[in-house]
Amino acid sequence: MANDATPPLNVIVNGALEHTIPIAHKMGVEAVEVRRGFASAKVPAEGNGNHFGVIYAGVLFTVAEILGGAIAIASFDTAKYYPLVKDLHIFFRKPGKTDVVAEAELSEDEIARIAEEADLKGKSDFTLKAVVKDANGVVVAETEGLYQLRAHGR
Template identity: 50%
Template sequence: MAYTLRVEALVGSVPILAAMGIRVVEVVPGRAVAELPPEPNVNHFGVTYAGSLFSVAEMLGGVLCLATFDLEGELAGFVPLVKESTIRFRRPAMGVVRAEASMSHDEVARVRDDALATGKGEFVLEATLTDAGGEVVASTVGTYQVRRLG
């Protein structure tokens, strides 16, 4: 699908994401899942670096926008932006980390309608990061926008 190509372009257009080895494993309108490999993301004491955990979660907002909103048609000229984001570290992460985020159909419709009416649609996105054993290692809450540039 076209949004899969846009998602690959997003990861490729941000060199640090590619260098971290981030891999988008599922992307459908309203949902995105990515994986972060242990290498090269291990810190000086053998667990996943906090900045890498933040990066894999934060980029899901852009991935979701590309997969969910028609940024080449109805919302042409709009881009996804992050306004703020927080992370809560729950336990050290080891091995492959999986990051997941989703938006409800109602929230997607509201953001789209707001964007068309005002030039920006704002939303809050929560992401959950789990280790290979399914344990939650971190969670994020970010405020994002689909915003018209220019």
Template identity: 50%
Template sequence: MTDEIDLAAATANVHTVIPILGAMGIEVLEATPGSAAARLPSGPNVNHFGVAYAGSLFSVAEMLGGIIGGFFTVPGAVPLVKRVEIDFTRPATTAVTARTTLSDAEIARVQEEAAANGKSNFELVTEVIDEAGTVVARTRGDYQLRVLG
């Protein structure tokens, strides 16, 4: 995969692979080997209190591991989520954007380790930010690049 991808196609792919993300209206905004971002609209994701549903905030943050993990180049390897913790810091009343990064050095380490051992763990920290720039949630996720088969 190259460093530049068609974001509309990436969004459509996410909706096909995980249909609930399509129902939530999640849109891929950025997808590169070292960074990923996605937007969650408020519309279908508002709870009975009029703020963003906690599960939707969790989902837009967690799914970024699959976006970043899709850029690893180890044959037969897939990204898996092992654990994600979330802190809800403020109620979200608007659309939100989740964003995460992974350094070039960490990408190289994960790929080398997975190629040698069949798996490698990595961590992603994500911030979920509303339209006013307020952090409404933070996640810390443990993911694994695992060679299947």
């Protein structure tokens, strides 16, 4: 059996996060699970509170927004393409009082469409919806983001 020394994708994403988005790393945002078509990330409540004792809105935004990059790393050829966010809407549902976890996924059909269009045109837009839940499973926020997979050098 061959020894695959490649680290898990969540480890790769966390390393990239530390160097490319240091403020998210400082917040304690951490990729939990990253695989083709799926990503989840968590962030602690401690150190991320606001003036009335719940998680600051920008922290909720960040833990959800980084999922677009995490899914892109897991689903597309990073030697050819990189992700960017073009627009993101957040819907606050309940105050976040505990650590939270954000999750998002893309279907295989959508991954195939994005890859085909990016190969053809050098870029492809895609929508990603994320759900942010507290430690009790209560939805505290939902996002809908417009992302783009773009070819390097374009």
